[in-house]
Amino acid sequence: xxxESNVLRESALDSQPVAAVSAxxxxxxxxxxxxxxxxxxxxxxxxxxxxxxxxxxFLFNMTRWLDTMRGLSTTDPAKYWETVSLxxxxxxxxxxxxxxxxxxxxxxxxLYGERRDRSILFWKSLPVSDRTTVLAKASIPLVxxxxxxxxxxxxxxxxxxxxxxxxxxxxxxxxxxxxxxxAIFPLWGMxxxxxxxxxxxxxFPIYCWLILVSGWARRAPLLWAALPVVxxxxxxxxxxxxxxFAAMIGTRLIGGGAPTDVTTGGMFPTGPMTHLTPLxxxxxxxxxxxxxxxxxxxxxxxxMRRYRDPV
Amino acid sequence: MSVIEAHGLRKAFGTTVAVDGIDLRVDEGHILGLIxxxxxxxxxxxxxxxxxxPYQGELKVLGRDPWEEREQLMRDVCFIADVxxxxxxxxxxxxxxYMVGVHPRFDRTKAEGFLEKTSISQHSxxxxxxxxxxxxxxxxxxxAIDAKLLVLDEPTLGLDILFRKQFYDSLLxxxxxxxxxxxxxxxQVEEVQHVLTDLMFINHGRIVLNCSMEEFEARYAEVMVxxxxxxAARTLKPIYERxxxxxxxxxxxxxDRQKLSALGxxxxxxxxxxxxxxxxxxxxxxxxxxx
Numbered sequence: 001x002x003x004e005s006n007v008l009r010e011s012a013l014d015s016q017p018v019a020a021v022s023a024x025x026x027x028x029x030x031x032x033x034x035x036x037x038x039x040x041x042x043x044x045x046x047x048x049x050x051x052x053x054x055x056x057x058f059l060f061n062m063t064r065w066l067d068t069m070r071g072l073s074t075t076d077p078a079k080y081w082e083t084v085s086l087x088x089x090x091x092x093x094x095x096x097x098x099x100x101x102x103x104x105x106x107x108x109x110x111l112y113g114e115r116r117d118r119s120i121l122f123w124k125s126l127p128v129s130d131r132t133t134v135l136a137k138a139s140i141p142l143v144x145x146x147x148x149x150x151x152x153x154x155x156x157x158x159x160x161x162x163x164x165x166x167x168x169x170x171x172x173x174x175x176x177x178x179x180x181x182x183a184i185f186p187l188w189g190m191x192x193x194x195x196x197x198x199x200x201x202x203x204f205p206i207y208c209w210l211i212l213v214s215g216w217a218r219r220a221p222l223l224w225a226a227l228p229v230v231x232x233x234x235x236x237x238x239x240x241x242x243x244x245f246a247a248m249i250g251t252r253l254i255g256g257g258a259p260t261d262v263t264t265g266g267m268f269p270t271g272p273m274t275h276l277t278p279l280x281x282x283x284x285x286x287x288x289x290x291x292x293x294x295x296x297x298x299x300x301x302x303x304m305r306r307y308r309d310p311v
Numbered sequence: 312m313s314v315i316e317a318h319g320l321r322k323a324f325g326t327t328v329a330v331d332g333i334d335l336r337v338d339e340g341h342i343l344g345l346i347x348x349x350x351x352x353x354x355x356x357x358x359x360x361x362x363x364x365p366y367q368g369e370l371k372v373l374g375r376d377p378w379e380e381r382e383q384l385m386r387d388v389c390f391i392a393d394v395x396x397x398x399x400x401x402x403x404x405x406x407x408x409y410m411v412g413v414h415p416r417f418d419r420t421k422a423e424g425f426l427e428k429t430s431i432s433q434h435s436x437x438x439x440x441x442x443x444x445x446x447x448x449x450x451x452x453x454x455a456i457d458a459k460l461l462v463l464d465e466p467t468l469g470l471d472i473l474f475r476k477q478f479y480d481s482l483l484x485x486x487x488x489x490x491x492x493x494x495x496x497x498x499q500v501e502e503v504q505h506v507l508t509d510l511m512f513i514n515h516g517r518i519v520l521n522c523s524m525e526e527f528e529a530r531y532a533e534v535m536v537x538x539x540x541x542x543a544a545r546t547l548k549p550i551y552e553r554x555x556x557x558x559x560x561x562x563x564x565x566x567d568r569q570k571l572s573a574l575g576x577x578x579x580x581x582x583x584x585x586x587x588x589x590x591x592x593x594x595x596x597x598x599x600x601x602x
Contacts, residue, residue: 127415
C-alpha cells in the first residue's frame with residue numbers, strides 16, 4: 001500500500017515537470033506574441049486608418065449609391081447582388097490590400113528591428129528560445145494580421161449596414177431586400193475562407209522568406225529579399241526569354257492561382273455565384289510544396305536568430 | 312560550487328583570435344571584475360558564457376552548455392550586455408508584465424520597489440527616459456530576478472558619476488549575497504575596486520592576471536620613493552615606475568612590505584595603476600604575473 005502510493009507520488013512528480021514545461025512554453029509563446037503586438041501597433045492602427053478612410057469615402061458616395069439602388073430591379077439576382085455588394089466588397093478589398101502590404105512590411109522587419117536597435121541583447125537575456133521567438137513572429141502574418149483584417153472588415157460592414165438601414169427608408173426604399181440579397185453572413189464566411197486560404201497560407205512561403213532574410217540582412221532586408229527574384233528573373237529573361245519565375249512569385253504573393261473556388265460571372269469570390277472548392281485546394285501540390293518551403297525557411301530563420309549578431 | 316568552468320575556451324573570427332584558450336573558474340558568491348583594453352576579448356568571452364556565440368573548448372555555466380541550452384540557462388543567469396538595449400518602444404508597465412509572463416523567477420513587487428526609488432514612471436516609454444534612467448530600469452528588472460549569475464558588460468558606460476555610484480551601491484546593498492555571483496567589465500576601474508572580490512586582467516584573448524582582492528592587496532604595493540633612495544628602490548625590481556609631481560612612484564610585486572617602508576610611504580595600488588603597469592609592460596614580463 002505504502003509503496004504503491006509512493007509509486008503514484010513519484011509518477012505524479014515525473015509528469016509534473018513535463019506539464020509545467022509545456023504550460024510555461026505556451027505562456028512564453030503567448031507573451032512573445034503580445035510583445036510583437038505592442039512593438040508593432042501599426043498593424044492594427046494602419047488597418048483602422050484604412051477602414052476609416054474607406055468609410056468616409058462611402059459616406060461621400062452615399063447619394064450616388066442611393067441613385068443606383070433606386071434604378072435597380074431584383075429580376076436579375078446576380079446583377080442585383082453584384083451592385084448591392086459592390087461597396088462591401090470594395091471595402092473588404094481595400095483592407096485585403098492593406099493586409100498584404102502590412103504582411104510584407106512586417107515580415108521583412110520581423111527579425112531585423114531587434115538587431116538594428118540592439119534590443120536583441122535584452123530579449124536574449126530572457127529564458128525565451130529562438131524557436132519560440134521566430135514562431136511568435138511568424139504567427140503575426142499567419143494568424144494575427146488576417147484575423148484583424150477580417151474583424152475590422154466585419155466592423156466596417158456593420159457600420160455600412162447601419163448607415164444604409166437609416167438612409168434607405170428615408171429615401172423611400174426597403175431595407176429588407178438589401179439585407180436579404182446581400183446575405184452578409186455567408187459573405188463574411190467566404191471572406192474569411194478566401195483570406196486565410198488565398199492570402200495567408202498560399203503566399204506563406206514568401207512571408208517566411210522575408211522573415212528569414214530579415215534575420216540575415218545587415219541593412220534593407222526587403223531589398224535583399226527581392227534580389228534573388230530580380231536576379232533569377234533577369235537570368236531567365238536573358239537565357240530563356242521568358243519570365244515565369246517572377247510571374248510565379250508575383251502571382252503567389254497576391255494570392256493568385258490558389259484553387260480556392262470557382263467563380264462564374266462575378267467579380268468577387270464572396271458571392272452566391274462562387275462555388276468553394278476546399279478539397280481541390282487541399283489537394284493542390286502547390287499548397288503543400290509551399291508549406292514545406294515555408295517550414296524550411298522558418299527553421300533557417302531560427303538558426304539565423306541564434307547565430308546573427310546585432311547590426 | 313563553481314558557477315563557471317572553462318577549459319581551453321577559444322573563439323576566433325576568421326583569422327582574428329578573440330579568446331585564445333583561456334581556463335577559468337568562478338565560484339559562487341564572488342564579484343569578479345574582468346578588466347582589459349578594448350578588443351581584449353572580454354565581450355567575446357562573456358558572449359560565450361551567455362550562450363550568445365558558439366565557441367571551441369569546454370565551457371560549463373551552472374553545469375550547462377550555454378550555446379546548446381541558452382533558454383534554460385537564462386532562468387538562472389541574467390545579464391546587461393550593453394547600455395540602453397531595452398527596446399525603445401516599450402512601456403515600463405509592459406516591461407514588467409512581460410517579465411512576469413516569461414520569467415519564472417521574476418518578482419514584480421521587488422522590481423516596483425526598486426523603481427519607486429527612482430523617478431521612473433510606470434507609464435513612460437523607454438524612449439522617453441534618459442540614458443541613466445534606462446540603466447536604472449534595466450537594473451531594476453534584472454535585480455528582481457532571483458538569478459544565480461549576473462553578468463554586466465560595461466553597464467555604466469556613458470553615465471554620469473552619480474548614476475554610476477548609485478548603480479554599484481544598489482547592486483551591493485540590494486542584490487548581492489553569498490549565493491549569487493556577479494561578473495562585471497568596465498573601463499571605470501577605480502569605481503569598482505571596492506566592489507570586487509576577485510580581479511582578472513585579460514589581454515589579447517588571454518588571462519594575464521587572476522587573483523582575489525585579498526591576494527591583490529597582499530601582493531602588490533606602491534611606494535612613493537624619496538629621490539635619494541630611488542637607486543636602492545630600483546634594485547628591488549619594481550614592475551612599474553611613474554612620475555607624479557616630480558616624485559617617483561614605484562609599483563612592486565611580492566616584495567616584503569617592511570623593506571619597502573624604509574623607502575617611503577607604502578600603500579595598496581589602485582587597480583587602474585596595476586592595470587597600466589601590467590598592460591604597459593611587455594607580454595613576456597606579464598606572463599610572470601599570470602597564475
